[in-house]
Amino acid sequence: MIANTFFLSFLLLFSLNSFSSNIVVDSPQALSKAVASAKPGDVIYLKDKEWINANIQLQGKGAAKAPIVIMPQTPGGVTFTGQSSIQIGGEYLVVKGFHFRNGYSPKRDVISFRINNDMLANNCRVSNIVIENYSQPERFKSDNWVTFYGKNNRVDHCTFVNKLNAGPLIVAELDDARSQENHHSIDSNYFKGRQRFGSNGGETIRIGNSRYSLTASRTNIVSNYFERCNGEVEVVSVKSGNNNVSFNTFYECEGGLVLRHGSENVVEGNFFIGNNKPFTGGVRVINPRQRVFNNVFYQLQGNNFRSALAVLNGVPNSLINRYYQVKDAIIENNTFINSGSILFGAGKDAERTLGPENVAFKNNLVLSQTNEVYTDANNDKGIVFTNNSLNDSFKGETPAGFKKVKINTISIKGYDLPYDAQFGANLKKLPLINKEATGAKWYKVVTNKSLRKPQSFIVKAAQSATIQGVVNNALAGDTIVLADEGYYKMVSGIIVSKPLIIMAAKNLKNRPVLVNASLKSLPAFITIQNGGDLTVKGLAFKGTYESFSAADAGIKSTEQPMNRPYLLTIDDCEFYDYNESTNSGFKASKSTLADSLVVINSIFHHMSGSGIDLSAEKDDKGIYNAEYTIIKNCTFTNLLGSAINIYRGGNDESTLGPFVTIDHCTFNEVENREQGTVIRLVGAQQATVTNSNFSNSGQGGRSILFQEYRWDNILVDYCNFYESGKVESFYNKATGKHIYSAKPNYANPERLNFQWQGTSPITSNQLPIGVSK
Structure with missing residues (x-):
């Protein structure tokens, strides 16, 4: 019987492959047509080139052992630029090897596992994709780079680089029964950076949302590498039930893995590496019946919601989008290594008054350099401590449920980790994921090398009208030197869209003074646009001058779309004679974020x-x-x-x-x-x-x-x-x-x-x- 079944399966596979074909297409229309008419096992190649503003819909039906494959002629040979996107619908399609860069999606998603509400993707795969420099121009225009719908879809071995605008990088939607109990897989991907967003909406992965959080998703997030994903406190936000987040590495991430909504999620075998960087976090537990085991928390220095482990207080009669009480959670066989905070009852305030209930904290190993093992904000016996261990050199008081033991070390991929066969994580079975094992293998980072060393350009007061032209022709890192004391009579503001220095010449007795010499008000003497960083030194910004129109600010950030945080340093500068209540020496515009604003040795005077x-x-x-x-x-x-x-x-x-x-x-x-x-x-x-x-x-x-x-x-x-x-x-x-x-x-x-x-x-x-x- 078994032999007959094997023979029939072999015949089916042979039959499918015997009639498969390979074709090359060079336009979105030809591609969509080819996929629609493709048979199981067909391979459709996109011609290697730059595909500009390509909005592609892939609707086809392959087979489990003979999917339809859509790929470039060579891995990475197709670059999607401009406003390009891919929508996938049907079954058993494999999309792989593409590169998205220098653009942004005109739609809600760069890659979506559905074409429309009637055509979802099931059993489809996106692999070996790279997305970089593909953020919306406006920070708060939200989109996702990948959105899951349907069931049994997979994203693997992809590289995602520094999403800048609002919205999670990957989202799994559960908005109807066809996308619930979905068994999606997000595995073996490299998430390379996400800088601080300065707002909610900077997650790297979100599974579900509060509305459907009582629904099971059953998504697997496994064997990924998260490097400095700092967008917000929730690097991975789980907002559904029965998910599995296992064997991932979180490297110097200012945030953590958050079980925000939903129940019965599993967090197993993850390695959280803080290297003593500030704000690095681990796992935050909310809601009933969560299980956290066999994880390693290494030199994490976050506190409160960014603690190595934070078990939250709940809200009585909580609305679905707030905080359900933590009940019946199991936290066991984890190893905490010189991390700043283990906190039970995190977030306790006038609203969050329900302490965790029946939480088992057992068989964990804690190596602490402080005199406090953990903090319990409630002390109401909701946490049951059993058979945990401390390093024998611990100098503080040993709390109930802990004992001191002699610790051995084991070296795993360059990390010397404490090991005890009875306590903590089973390190010998922990597959510590490094970044080389993840991401698109064909992808190599290309650095833009400057054509020359930074240069300085001298501008005299009589040449004030030429400053913008000098700025336009300068390269990143160049310096514009104002050579004269006295007035630089501006007829338009200076626009900075690259990293530059604008400074006074050395050894001047008085500062060069920027004034408005036009009959039209200037928004600012200098405006920082997207991509710009600025250092100004030794300059004066005078808001009014003779009978000419005024300037509203000395320096400001643009009101045009901006998605990149900027750097601004103001050193030894003077701002004065701004005579309207809306005027400012420096003024930030809405939807812009300074990574850092440094103002030193400067004076602001006689301003309204x-x-x-x-x-x-x-x-x-x-x-x-x-x-x-x-x-x-x-x-x-x-x-x-x-x-x-x-x-x-x-x-x-x-x-x-x-x-x-x-x-x-x-x-x-x-x-x-x-x-x-x-x-x-x-x-x-x-x-x-x-x-x-x-x-x-x-x-x-x-x-x-x-x-x-x-x-x-x-x-x-x-x-x-x-x-x-x-x-x-x-x-x-x-x-x-x-x-x-x-x-x-x-x-x-x-x-x-x-x-x-x-x-x-x-x-x-x-x-x-x-x-x-």
Whole structure:
């Protein structure tokens, strides 16, 4: 009987392959037609070339042992550019070997496992694909690079490089029964980077959504490599049930694997490598009956939601999109190596009051360099600790359910890991995935080498009209040097769309001054566009000049589409004579994000608006304008508006920032209007104001305003407030122990020298309080 079955199967396969054919097509129309008429086993080759604006629909029907294969003549030989996309419908189609770059999808998805709602893909495969530089031009225009529908589909051995715009990179949709219980596979892929997005919507993978989270997906995420996927707190977001996330490597990711919705998910054999990088995370557990076992958490330094292990509190009578209580979870045979935080009851607040219940934490191995093994925010016996071990050198108190043991080490792919046959992960059976085992094998990273070394270009004041032409002709990394003191009379703003330095010539006695010499208002003297990074040094930006029109800002980010975070450094610059309340020295535009804004040794004075304005995002969705804002040794004086205005509204928990550092600054006669605020830090999650001096500022309201959440890290310390407003925060925990009210003795205020003369209040670094020059 067995022999007959084998013979019949052989005949069927021979029959299918005997009539298969290979054809070459060179247009989307020819390709769609060829797939529609293809037989099982056919191979359809796309002609090697650049396919521009190719929107391809592949509808066909292969067989399990004889799929229809669609591929380039040579792997990587077909490049999809412009606004190209692929939609797959039917059964047993294999799409492989293509390269998407230098464009973006005109549709919701770059690759979709459906053509329309009536034609889904089942038993289809996408393999050896590369997608890079394929993000929407606008940050908040959402799309996905791959979206699963149907059942039994697979994405494997693909390379995905740094998606920049909103939306998960890969999504599995469960929007009807045809896509549920789907058994999809996402395996052996290389996810190369995703930089901080500054908002929710920066996941790398999302399985399901809250609406269908009580539904089983049964998706497998196995043997992938995630490298520095930092878009938001959820690198992998599981929002459905009965999924398997196993044997993946998460390398220096600022976030983790989150069981956000759904139940009965399995997290097994993953390796989370933090290398002591800040904010690196592991697994977050929410909802009932989750199982986390045989994982390794290595030098992870995240806390709260980014802890190596975070088991959350739930919401009573939770809505489906909030937080169901953790019940009946099993966390066993995991190894935690010098990681910062194991947290039970994470997120505990006035809403999330239900502690985890009947959670078994057993047979785990914890190597800790601190005196605390874990934190339990509830201490209500909801966590049952059984037969766990600590390294014998642990110096803290051994908690119940733990014992000290002597630890041996085992070397696995360059990592010396603690090993005990009785406790922790079974390292001998852990297939540690490295990046070389994943991704498209044909893909090689191409670096754009500059044709020459960076150069400097000299521009004299009489040549002001030529600055934009010099900028256009410069290469990334070049320097434009303004050679003269006095006025540079601008008739249009400078547009920067590449990394550049614009600076004053050395040894000038006074700064070159940019002024508007046109009859039309300038949005800014310098505008940073997509792709631009900028350092400005030694320049002055004067908002009004004679009878000409004004400039609204000294420097700003573009209002045009931008998807790449930019870098801006302002050093030894001056901003003054901005006479409208909407004017600013620096102003960020909506939908733009500075990776870092660094302002040092600069002065903002005689302005009716704000000195530094990072408050364009007013949608209260947790979005903000700068990840890192560092302001040091700066003076703000005679400002009608706020000196610094940073806004992040809403209570979204997906992001880390904004990070704000204000140090050794002086604020004199700033924002004395009724209910005014000198420094507004609304929603800044990590903020310090130190060694700074406030005089005659915020008299009608506040010197500093925080609107923080209980987990935010904020501090005001070593600061002096003379005849100035209060420091206000929601939890009244912002101020440190070193707050003064001494009358300052300034060197020469008339000449804008606000250095403190004589003995100043004590600072944290023994320098005089406030600015040092």
